Amino acid sequence: MVVNSSELASSLRAWRDRVAPAEAGLAAGGRRRVPGLRRQEVAQLAGLSVEYLARLEQGRAGHPSASVLMSLARVLRLSDQERVHLFRLGDQAEPLSGQVKRHITPSVQRILDRLTDTPVTVVDASWHCVTSNALAYALTGDTSALPLREQNLAWIIFTHRSTRYVRTDEEERLLRLEVVADLREAWVRYPEDTELRELVADLQEVSPDFAELWERRLPPQPAPGHRTFLHPEIGPITLDSDFLTVRDSDLRLIVYTAAPGTEAAGQLDLLATIGLQQFS
Structure with missing residues (x-):
């Protein structure tokens, strides 16, 4: 064709x-x-x-x-x-059952459009950041123009790329276990996904820590339910983080929230005021 x-x-x-x-x-x-x-x-x-x-x-x-x-x-x-x-x-291979489902459905897109006061990032089974809403980009930094590999959170974590996400040594350890366990599960479920296999192969080559964890086949550990970001204008912001799975898809929504009346809630309001200017 x-x-x-x-x-x-x-x-x-x-x-x-x-x-x-x-x-x-x-x-x-x-x-x-x-x-x-x-x-x-x-x-x-x-x-x-x-x-x-x-x-x-x-x-x-x-x-x-x-x-x-x-x-x-x-x-x-x-x-x-x-x-x-x-x-x-376009004469491209159709996404098959052996490949990660990365398509943003209209309903997921509507969720992103409606949650204008809540940072939301969408990742797939390979921890690739498929998209974010404007407030999430304002919080974490806009990565949409970067090369595709540098938009992958697993790649960012194991190659020590600079981000606004700050964490303790213990949080780093648990995050790495979670990411490797997720990638191992995706590896088994999607044997035909070339992008996933290339990611794992490259991570094994550039990161001895990833290679060691990959071979150990460890179960995931409970990850912290909060994340702290160091915003260049607002300073550190600690928010609750929840992963919401999209039915019949391999997409997960990472939703960042703060309890009403807290310092973090006020920081989110401030972020919505000053942080979205570049996206308007």
Whole structure:
């Protein structure tokens, strides 16, 4: 099969037209010449250049990668069936039963859109950060423009990348056990997932600690129910963290909250005031 450029182009335009700005968390902005999202808005939300998206919508872009198609499926609120159709048009292998399910469904996207006062990050079974809402990016730092590997939390943890997430030695130990146990389970469940296997192989090569934990096959330990972030303007913020599993998916929502009336709740309010300015 080859890329069906004309059908891909027309489908992308049609799907873009049906997504209302409010669904994507955007203001309507007065009169609009298109019924749905502007091309610039889709490009920004998907992490693409406007020029590249224009070529896709004009049938001039060649072979889009699987990661590009996945990002477009998320932004355009495609159903599972529509996502499969998109991959076929783009001449990419469809996500199979032996692969991690990373697709952001329209219902999950609506949750992210509605929880504007609560930081939420979505990770898959390989601990890849699929997306976050604006408040979560304001809290943890915006990683959406980084290379895909550097958006993976397991890679960040075991290669000692600098982040705003601060933890004690004991919290670090428990987190590493949790991550390795999760990756081991995903490894067994998804034998055909190339991205997962490459991640594990690379981690074994660059991190002796990961390689040792991987071979020991240890069970996960109960992880702390809170996380502390060092924000450059607000300072340390300690929040409760809960992992919510999405049914019929490999996605988990990491939701950060604070009890009403606490210092952390006030810090979240402040973050919503000053931290979202760069995302407006």
